[in-house]
Amino acid sequence: MADLPSAQDWLSAPAPAKLNLMLHITGRRADGYHNLQTLFQFLDYGDELHFRRRNDNQLTLSPAVDGVEFEDNLIIRAARMLQQRSDNPCGADIRLDKVLPMGGGLGGGSSDAATTLLALNKLWDLGLSLDELASMGLALGADVPVFVRGEAAFAEGVGEILTPVSELAEPWFVVVCPQVHVNTGKIFSHEGLTRDTDPINIRTALRQGGRNDCQQVVTMLYPEIGNALNLLNKFSSAKMTGTGACIFSSFNSETEAISVSEQLSAEYQAFVARGVNLSPTHKVLFRPS
Ligand SMILES: C[C@@](CO)(OP(=O)(O)O)[C@H](O)COP(=O)(O)OP(=O)(O)OC[C@H]1O[C@@H](n2ccc(N)nc2=O)[C@H](O)[C@@H]1O
Numbered sequence: 001m002a003d004l005p006s007a008q009d010w011l012s013a014p015a016p017a018k019l020n021l022m023l024h025i026t027g028r029r030a031d032g033y034h035n036l037q038t039l040f041q042f043l044d045y046g047d048e049l050h051f052r053r054r055n056d057n058q059l060t061l062s063p064a065v066d067g068v069e070f071e072d073n074l075i076i077r078a079a080r081m082l083q084q085r086s087d088n089p090c091g092a093d094i095r096l097d098k099v100l101p102m103g104g105g106l107g108g109g110s111s112d113a114a115t116t117l118l119a120l121n122k123l124w125d126l127g128l129s130l131d132e133l134a135s136m137g138l139a140l141g142a143d144v145p146v147f148v149r150g151e152a153a154f155a156e157g158v159g160e161i162l163t164p165v166s167e168l169a170e171p172w173f174v175v176v177c178p179q180v181h182v183n184t185g186k187i188f189s190h191e192g193l194t195r196d197t198d199p200i201n202i203r204t205a206l207r208q209g210g211r212n213d214c215q216q217v218v219t220m221l222y223p224e225i226g227n228a229l230n231l232l233n234k235f236s237s238a239k240m241t242g243t244g245a246c247i248f249s250s251f252n253s254e255t256e257a258i259s260v261s262e263q264l265s266a267e268y269q270a271f272v273a274r275g276v277n278l279s280p281t282h283k284v285l286f287r288p289s
């Protein structure tokens with residue numbers, strides 16, 4: 001009988017969700033992209049990836065992600081980028097436990113890509129620095145660098161100019177995921193989007209928070225998201241993350257958060273997770289206890 005792979009052959013690492021605790025749009029660039037100011041914090045909740053080195057240069061991914069072609073998957077695109085940085089053939093079998101909803105503003109695809117960059121850099125012994133990996137990640141998506149660097153951050157530019165923040169409180173969040181897929185490009189090209197919020201400095205962002213400038217347009221286009229906000233607002237002030245569809249409220253204790261999530265109507269998918277300033281990926285790959 002063929003030997004089954006042993007658990008030790010696999011390198012496992014989380015790909016956590018992120019929240020945009022505030023998101024201001026401060027301008028539109030000549031290339032059509034928008035300048036933002038946003039506070040990113042991670043959640044101790046998300047996808048999980050498992051990597052096993054192969055002796056050839058093949059990549060496999062199981063299971064496939066519904067609706068995403070193999071070569072379009074951000075996991076495979078990240079792995080291909082790293083293969084180009086190696087003189088030796090490197091391949092990997094990759095397993096994905098997908099938990100995060102796609103297009104929910106929780107950054108699941110970007111987080112999968114970042115975890116792949118960090119884990120395969122280690123597994124293939126490539127020795128690339130976090131700076132190099134973050135800049136490779138930016139080519140895959142504006143949110144990839146913050147996941148690569150692994151520290152909660154105030155982000156500017158399109159999200160790539162990062163100032164780490166360690167002083168954010170780490171509350172418990174109820175995250176509600178209305179079953180709608182929001183198209184990010186459609187929101188940013190909408191004529192009703194506010195694009196002229198005055199820039200604030202990081203101290204103001206940390207002290208006062210801020211709003212999500214995409215929320216008004218998104219709730220107009222997707223009333224289900226507005227309904228979910230109205231419901232969650234009854235318990236604690238609720239806000240949208242990224243360009244939606246997910247929304248969140250913070251609570252001081254896990255018990256309170258669980259109690260609220262249990263009171264939400266059964267029609268909403270919701271989960272409870274803690275906000276964390278150090279990415280769970282970094283905890284596992286770089287600071288194992
Ligand atoms: C705005 C954020 C905040 O976290 O929203 P979420 O995706 O998380 O919801 C992200 O930075 C989104 O990043 P990402 O999801 O990678 O967006 P991309 O695929 O790069 O962009 C999709 C489209 O949105 C527009 N876009 C995106 C980001 C940006 N700063 N300005 C833009 O105008 C562009 O038209 C682009 O073609």
Ligand SMILES: Nc1ncnc2c1ncn2[C@@H]1O[C@H](COP(=O)(O)OP(=O)(O)O)[C@@H](O)[C@H]1O
Pocket residue numbers: 065067068072073074075100101102103104105106107108109110111112113242244
């Ligand atoms: N591994 C992946 N996981 C999720 N989405 C992926 C992945 N690879 C590519 N994508 C594509 O990226 C899009 C954005 O996904 P995701 O990052 O989950 O949403 P958001 O940016 O709204 O948080 C998906 O709709 C999908 O087409």
